[in-house]
Amino acid sequence: MARNGKNENFDGKAIRAARKKMHLSQVELAEGITTQATISLVENQNRVPNADVLLAILDRLNLDMSQFVSGDFLTNKAKELLSQVVLNMNTDALNEFKDFEKALSQNPPTLQAYYILKAADEFHNKQNYAQVIYNTERATDKKTPVLSNFFLFYAYHQMGSSYYLQGDMATAREKFALAYEQEPDLLTASDLEFHGVLQGRKYYAEFLVAEKDYDEAASILSGALDALRQRVDLFWVPELSEQLANIEEKRGDAEAAKRYMHYARIAAYLSGRSNTESRLAKLDTVVF
DSSP states (O other), X not given: OEETTEETXXXXXXXXXXXXXXXXXHHHHHTTTSOHHHHHHHHHHOBOOOXXXXXXXXXXXXXXXXXXXXXXXXXXXXXXXXXXXXXXXXXXXXXXXXXXXXXXXXXGXXXXXXXXXXXXXXXXXXXOHHHHHHHHHHHSOTTSOOSOHHHHHHHHHHHHHHHHHTTOHXXXXXXXXXXXXXXXXXXXXXXXXXXXXXXXXXHHHHHHHHTTOHHHXXXXXXXXXXXXXXXXXXXXXXXXXXXHHHHHHHTTOHHHHHHHHHHHHHHHXXXXXXXXXXXXXXXXXXXX
């Protein structure tokens, strides 16, 4: 457990031994990275520096991250990377994941994060959907410690998307349904988790439309829009309302389609999204 920067799982003496083996002084090791005082704290008091400094130190000493840290440090790093990749949709953070990949894979509390981040890398950077499925299956395995139910939702959603892209519609439907079951409560979820779930519902609805299950697609989008109204949040209203309008048109309800398209345009206007509002204005047929 970390206390005031100390970590009982961090081996500062090994840093010192590696430095001396390379005949470097503390000043030489610190050059261009940090201060000599920080190196002294790392070596003598097991103080864990920030990730960038630690990685630079280990790189200069030709050492592996997994030899020195585990526990709280890695758990916090795992949550930080998951937040960036899954919640903020910042796939650039997958580059940093590569620096921590081995350490996360060898630390049981961060195994779920490792599998999810590995799946995200395979999905976004390699389009290797078989490997996405392989890693998300392990992320959702009952033997894998769970960091958060939200990440179970995300893993099942990624699994469903990958089966869909491989053309296995029956299994995709099963996995999307499992993701839907793992959703956090839409009214109490954090803002980032809430928006992550709505993105998931949008894709799930697209899948259901491809399967011509218009009723279920309309149901999950209506629920999402209701939650947005209760949370007084406009962010996803234009996209989801337009999507629902198109579904209502397929269901043969022209009035509902017209109403939701109008909602989409008004929400885009109120949220200052001028390009979206201009595009939707051409589709909005409501006359005052």
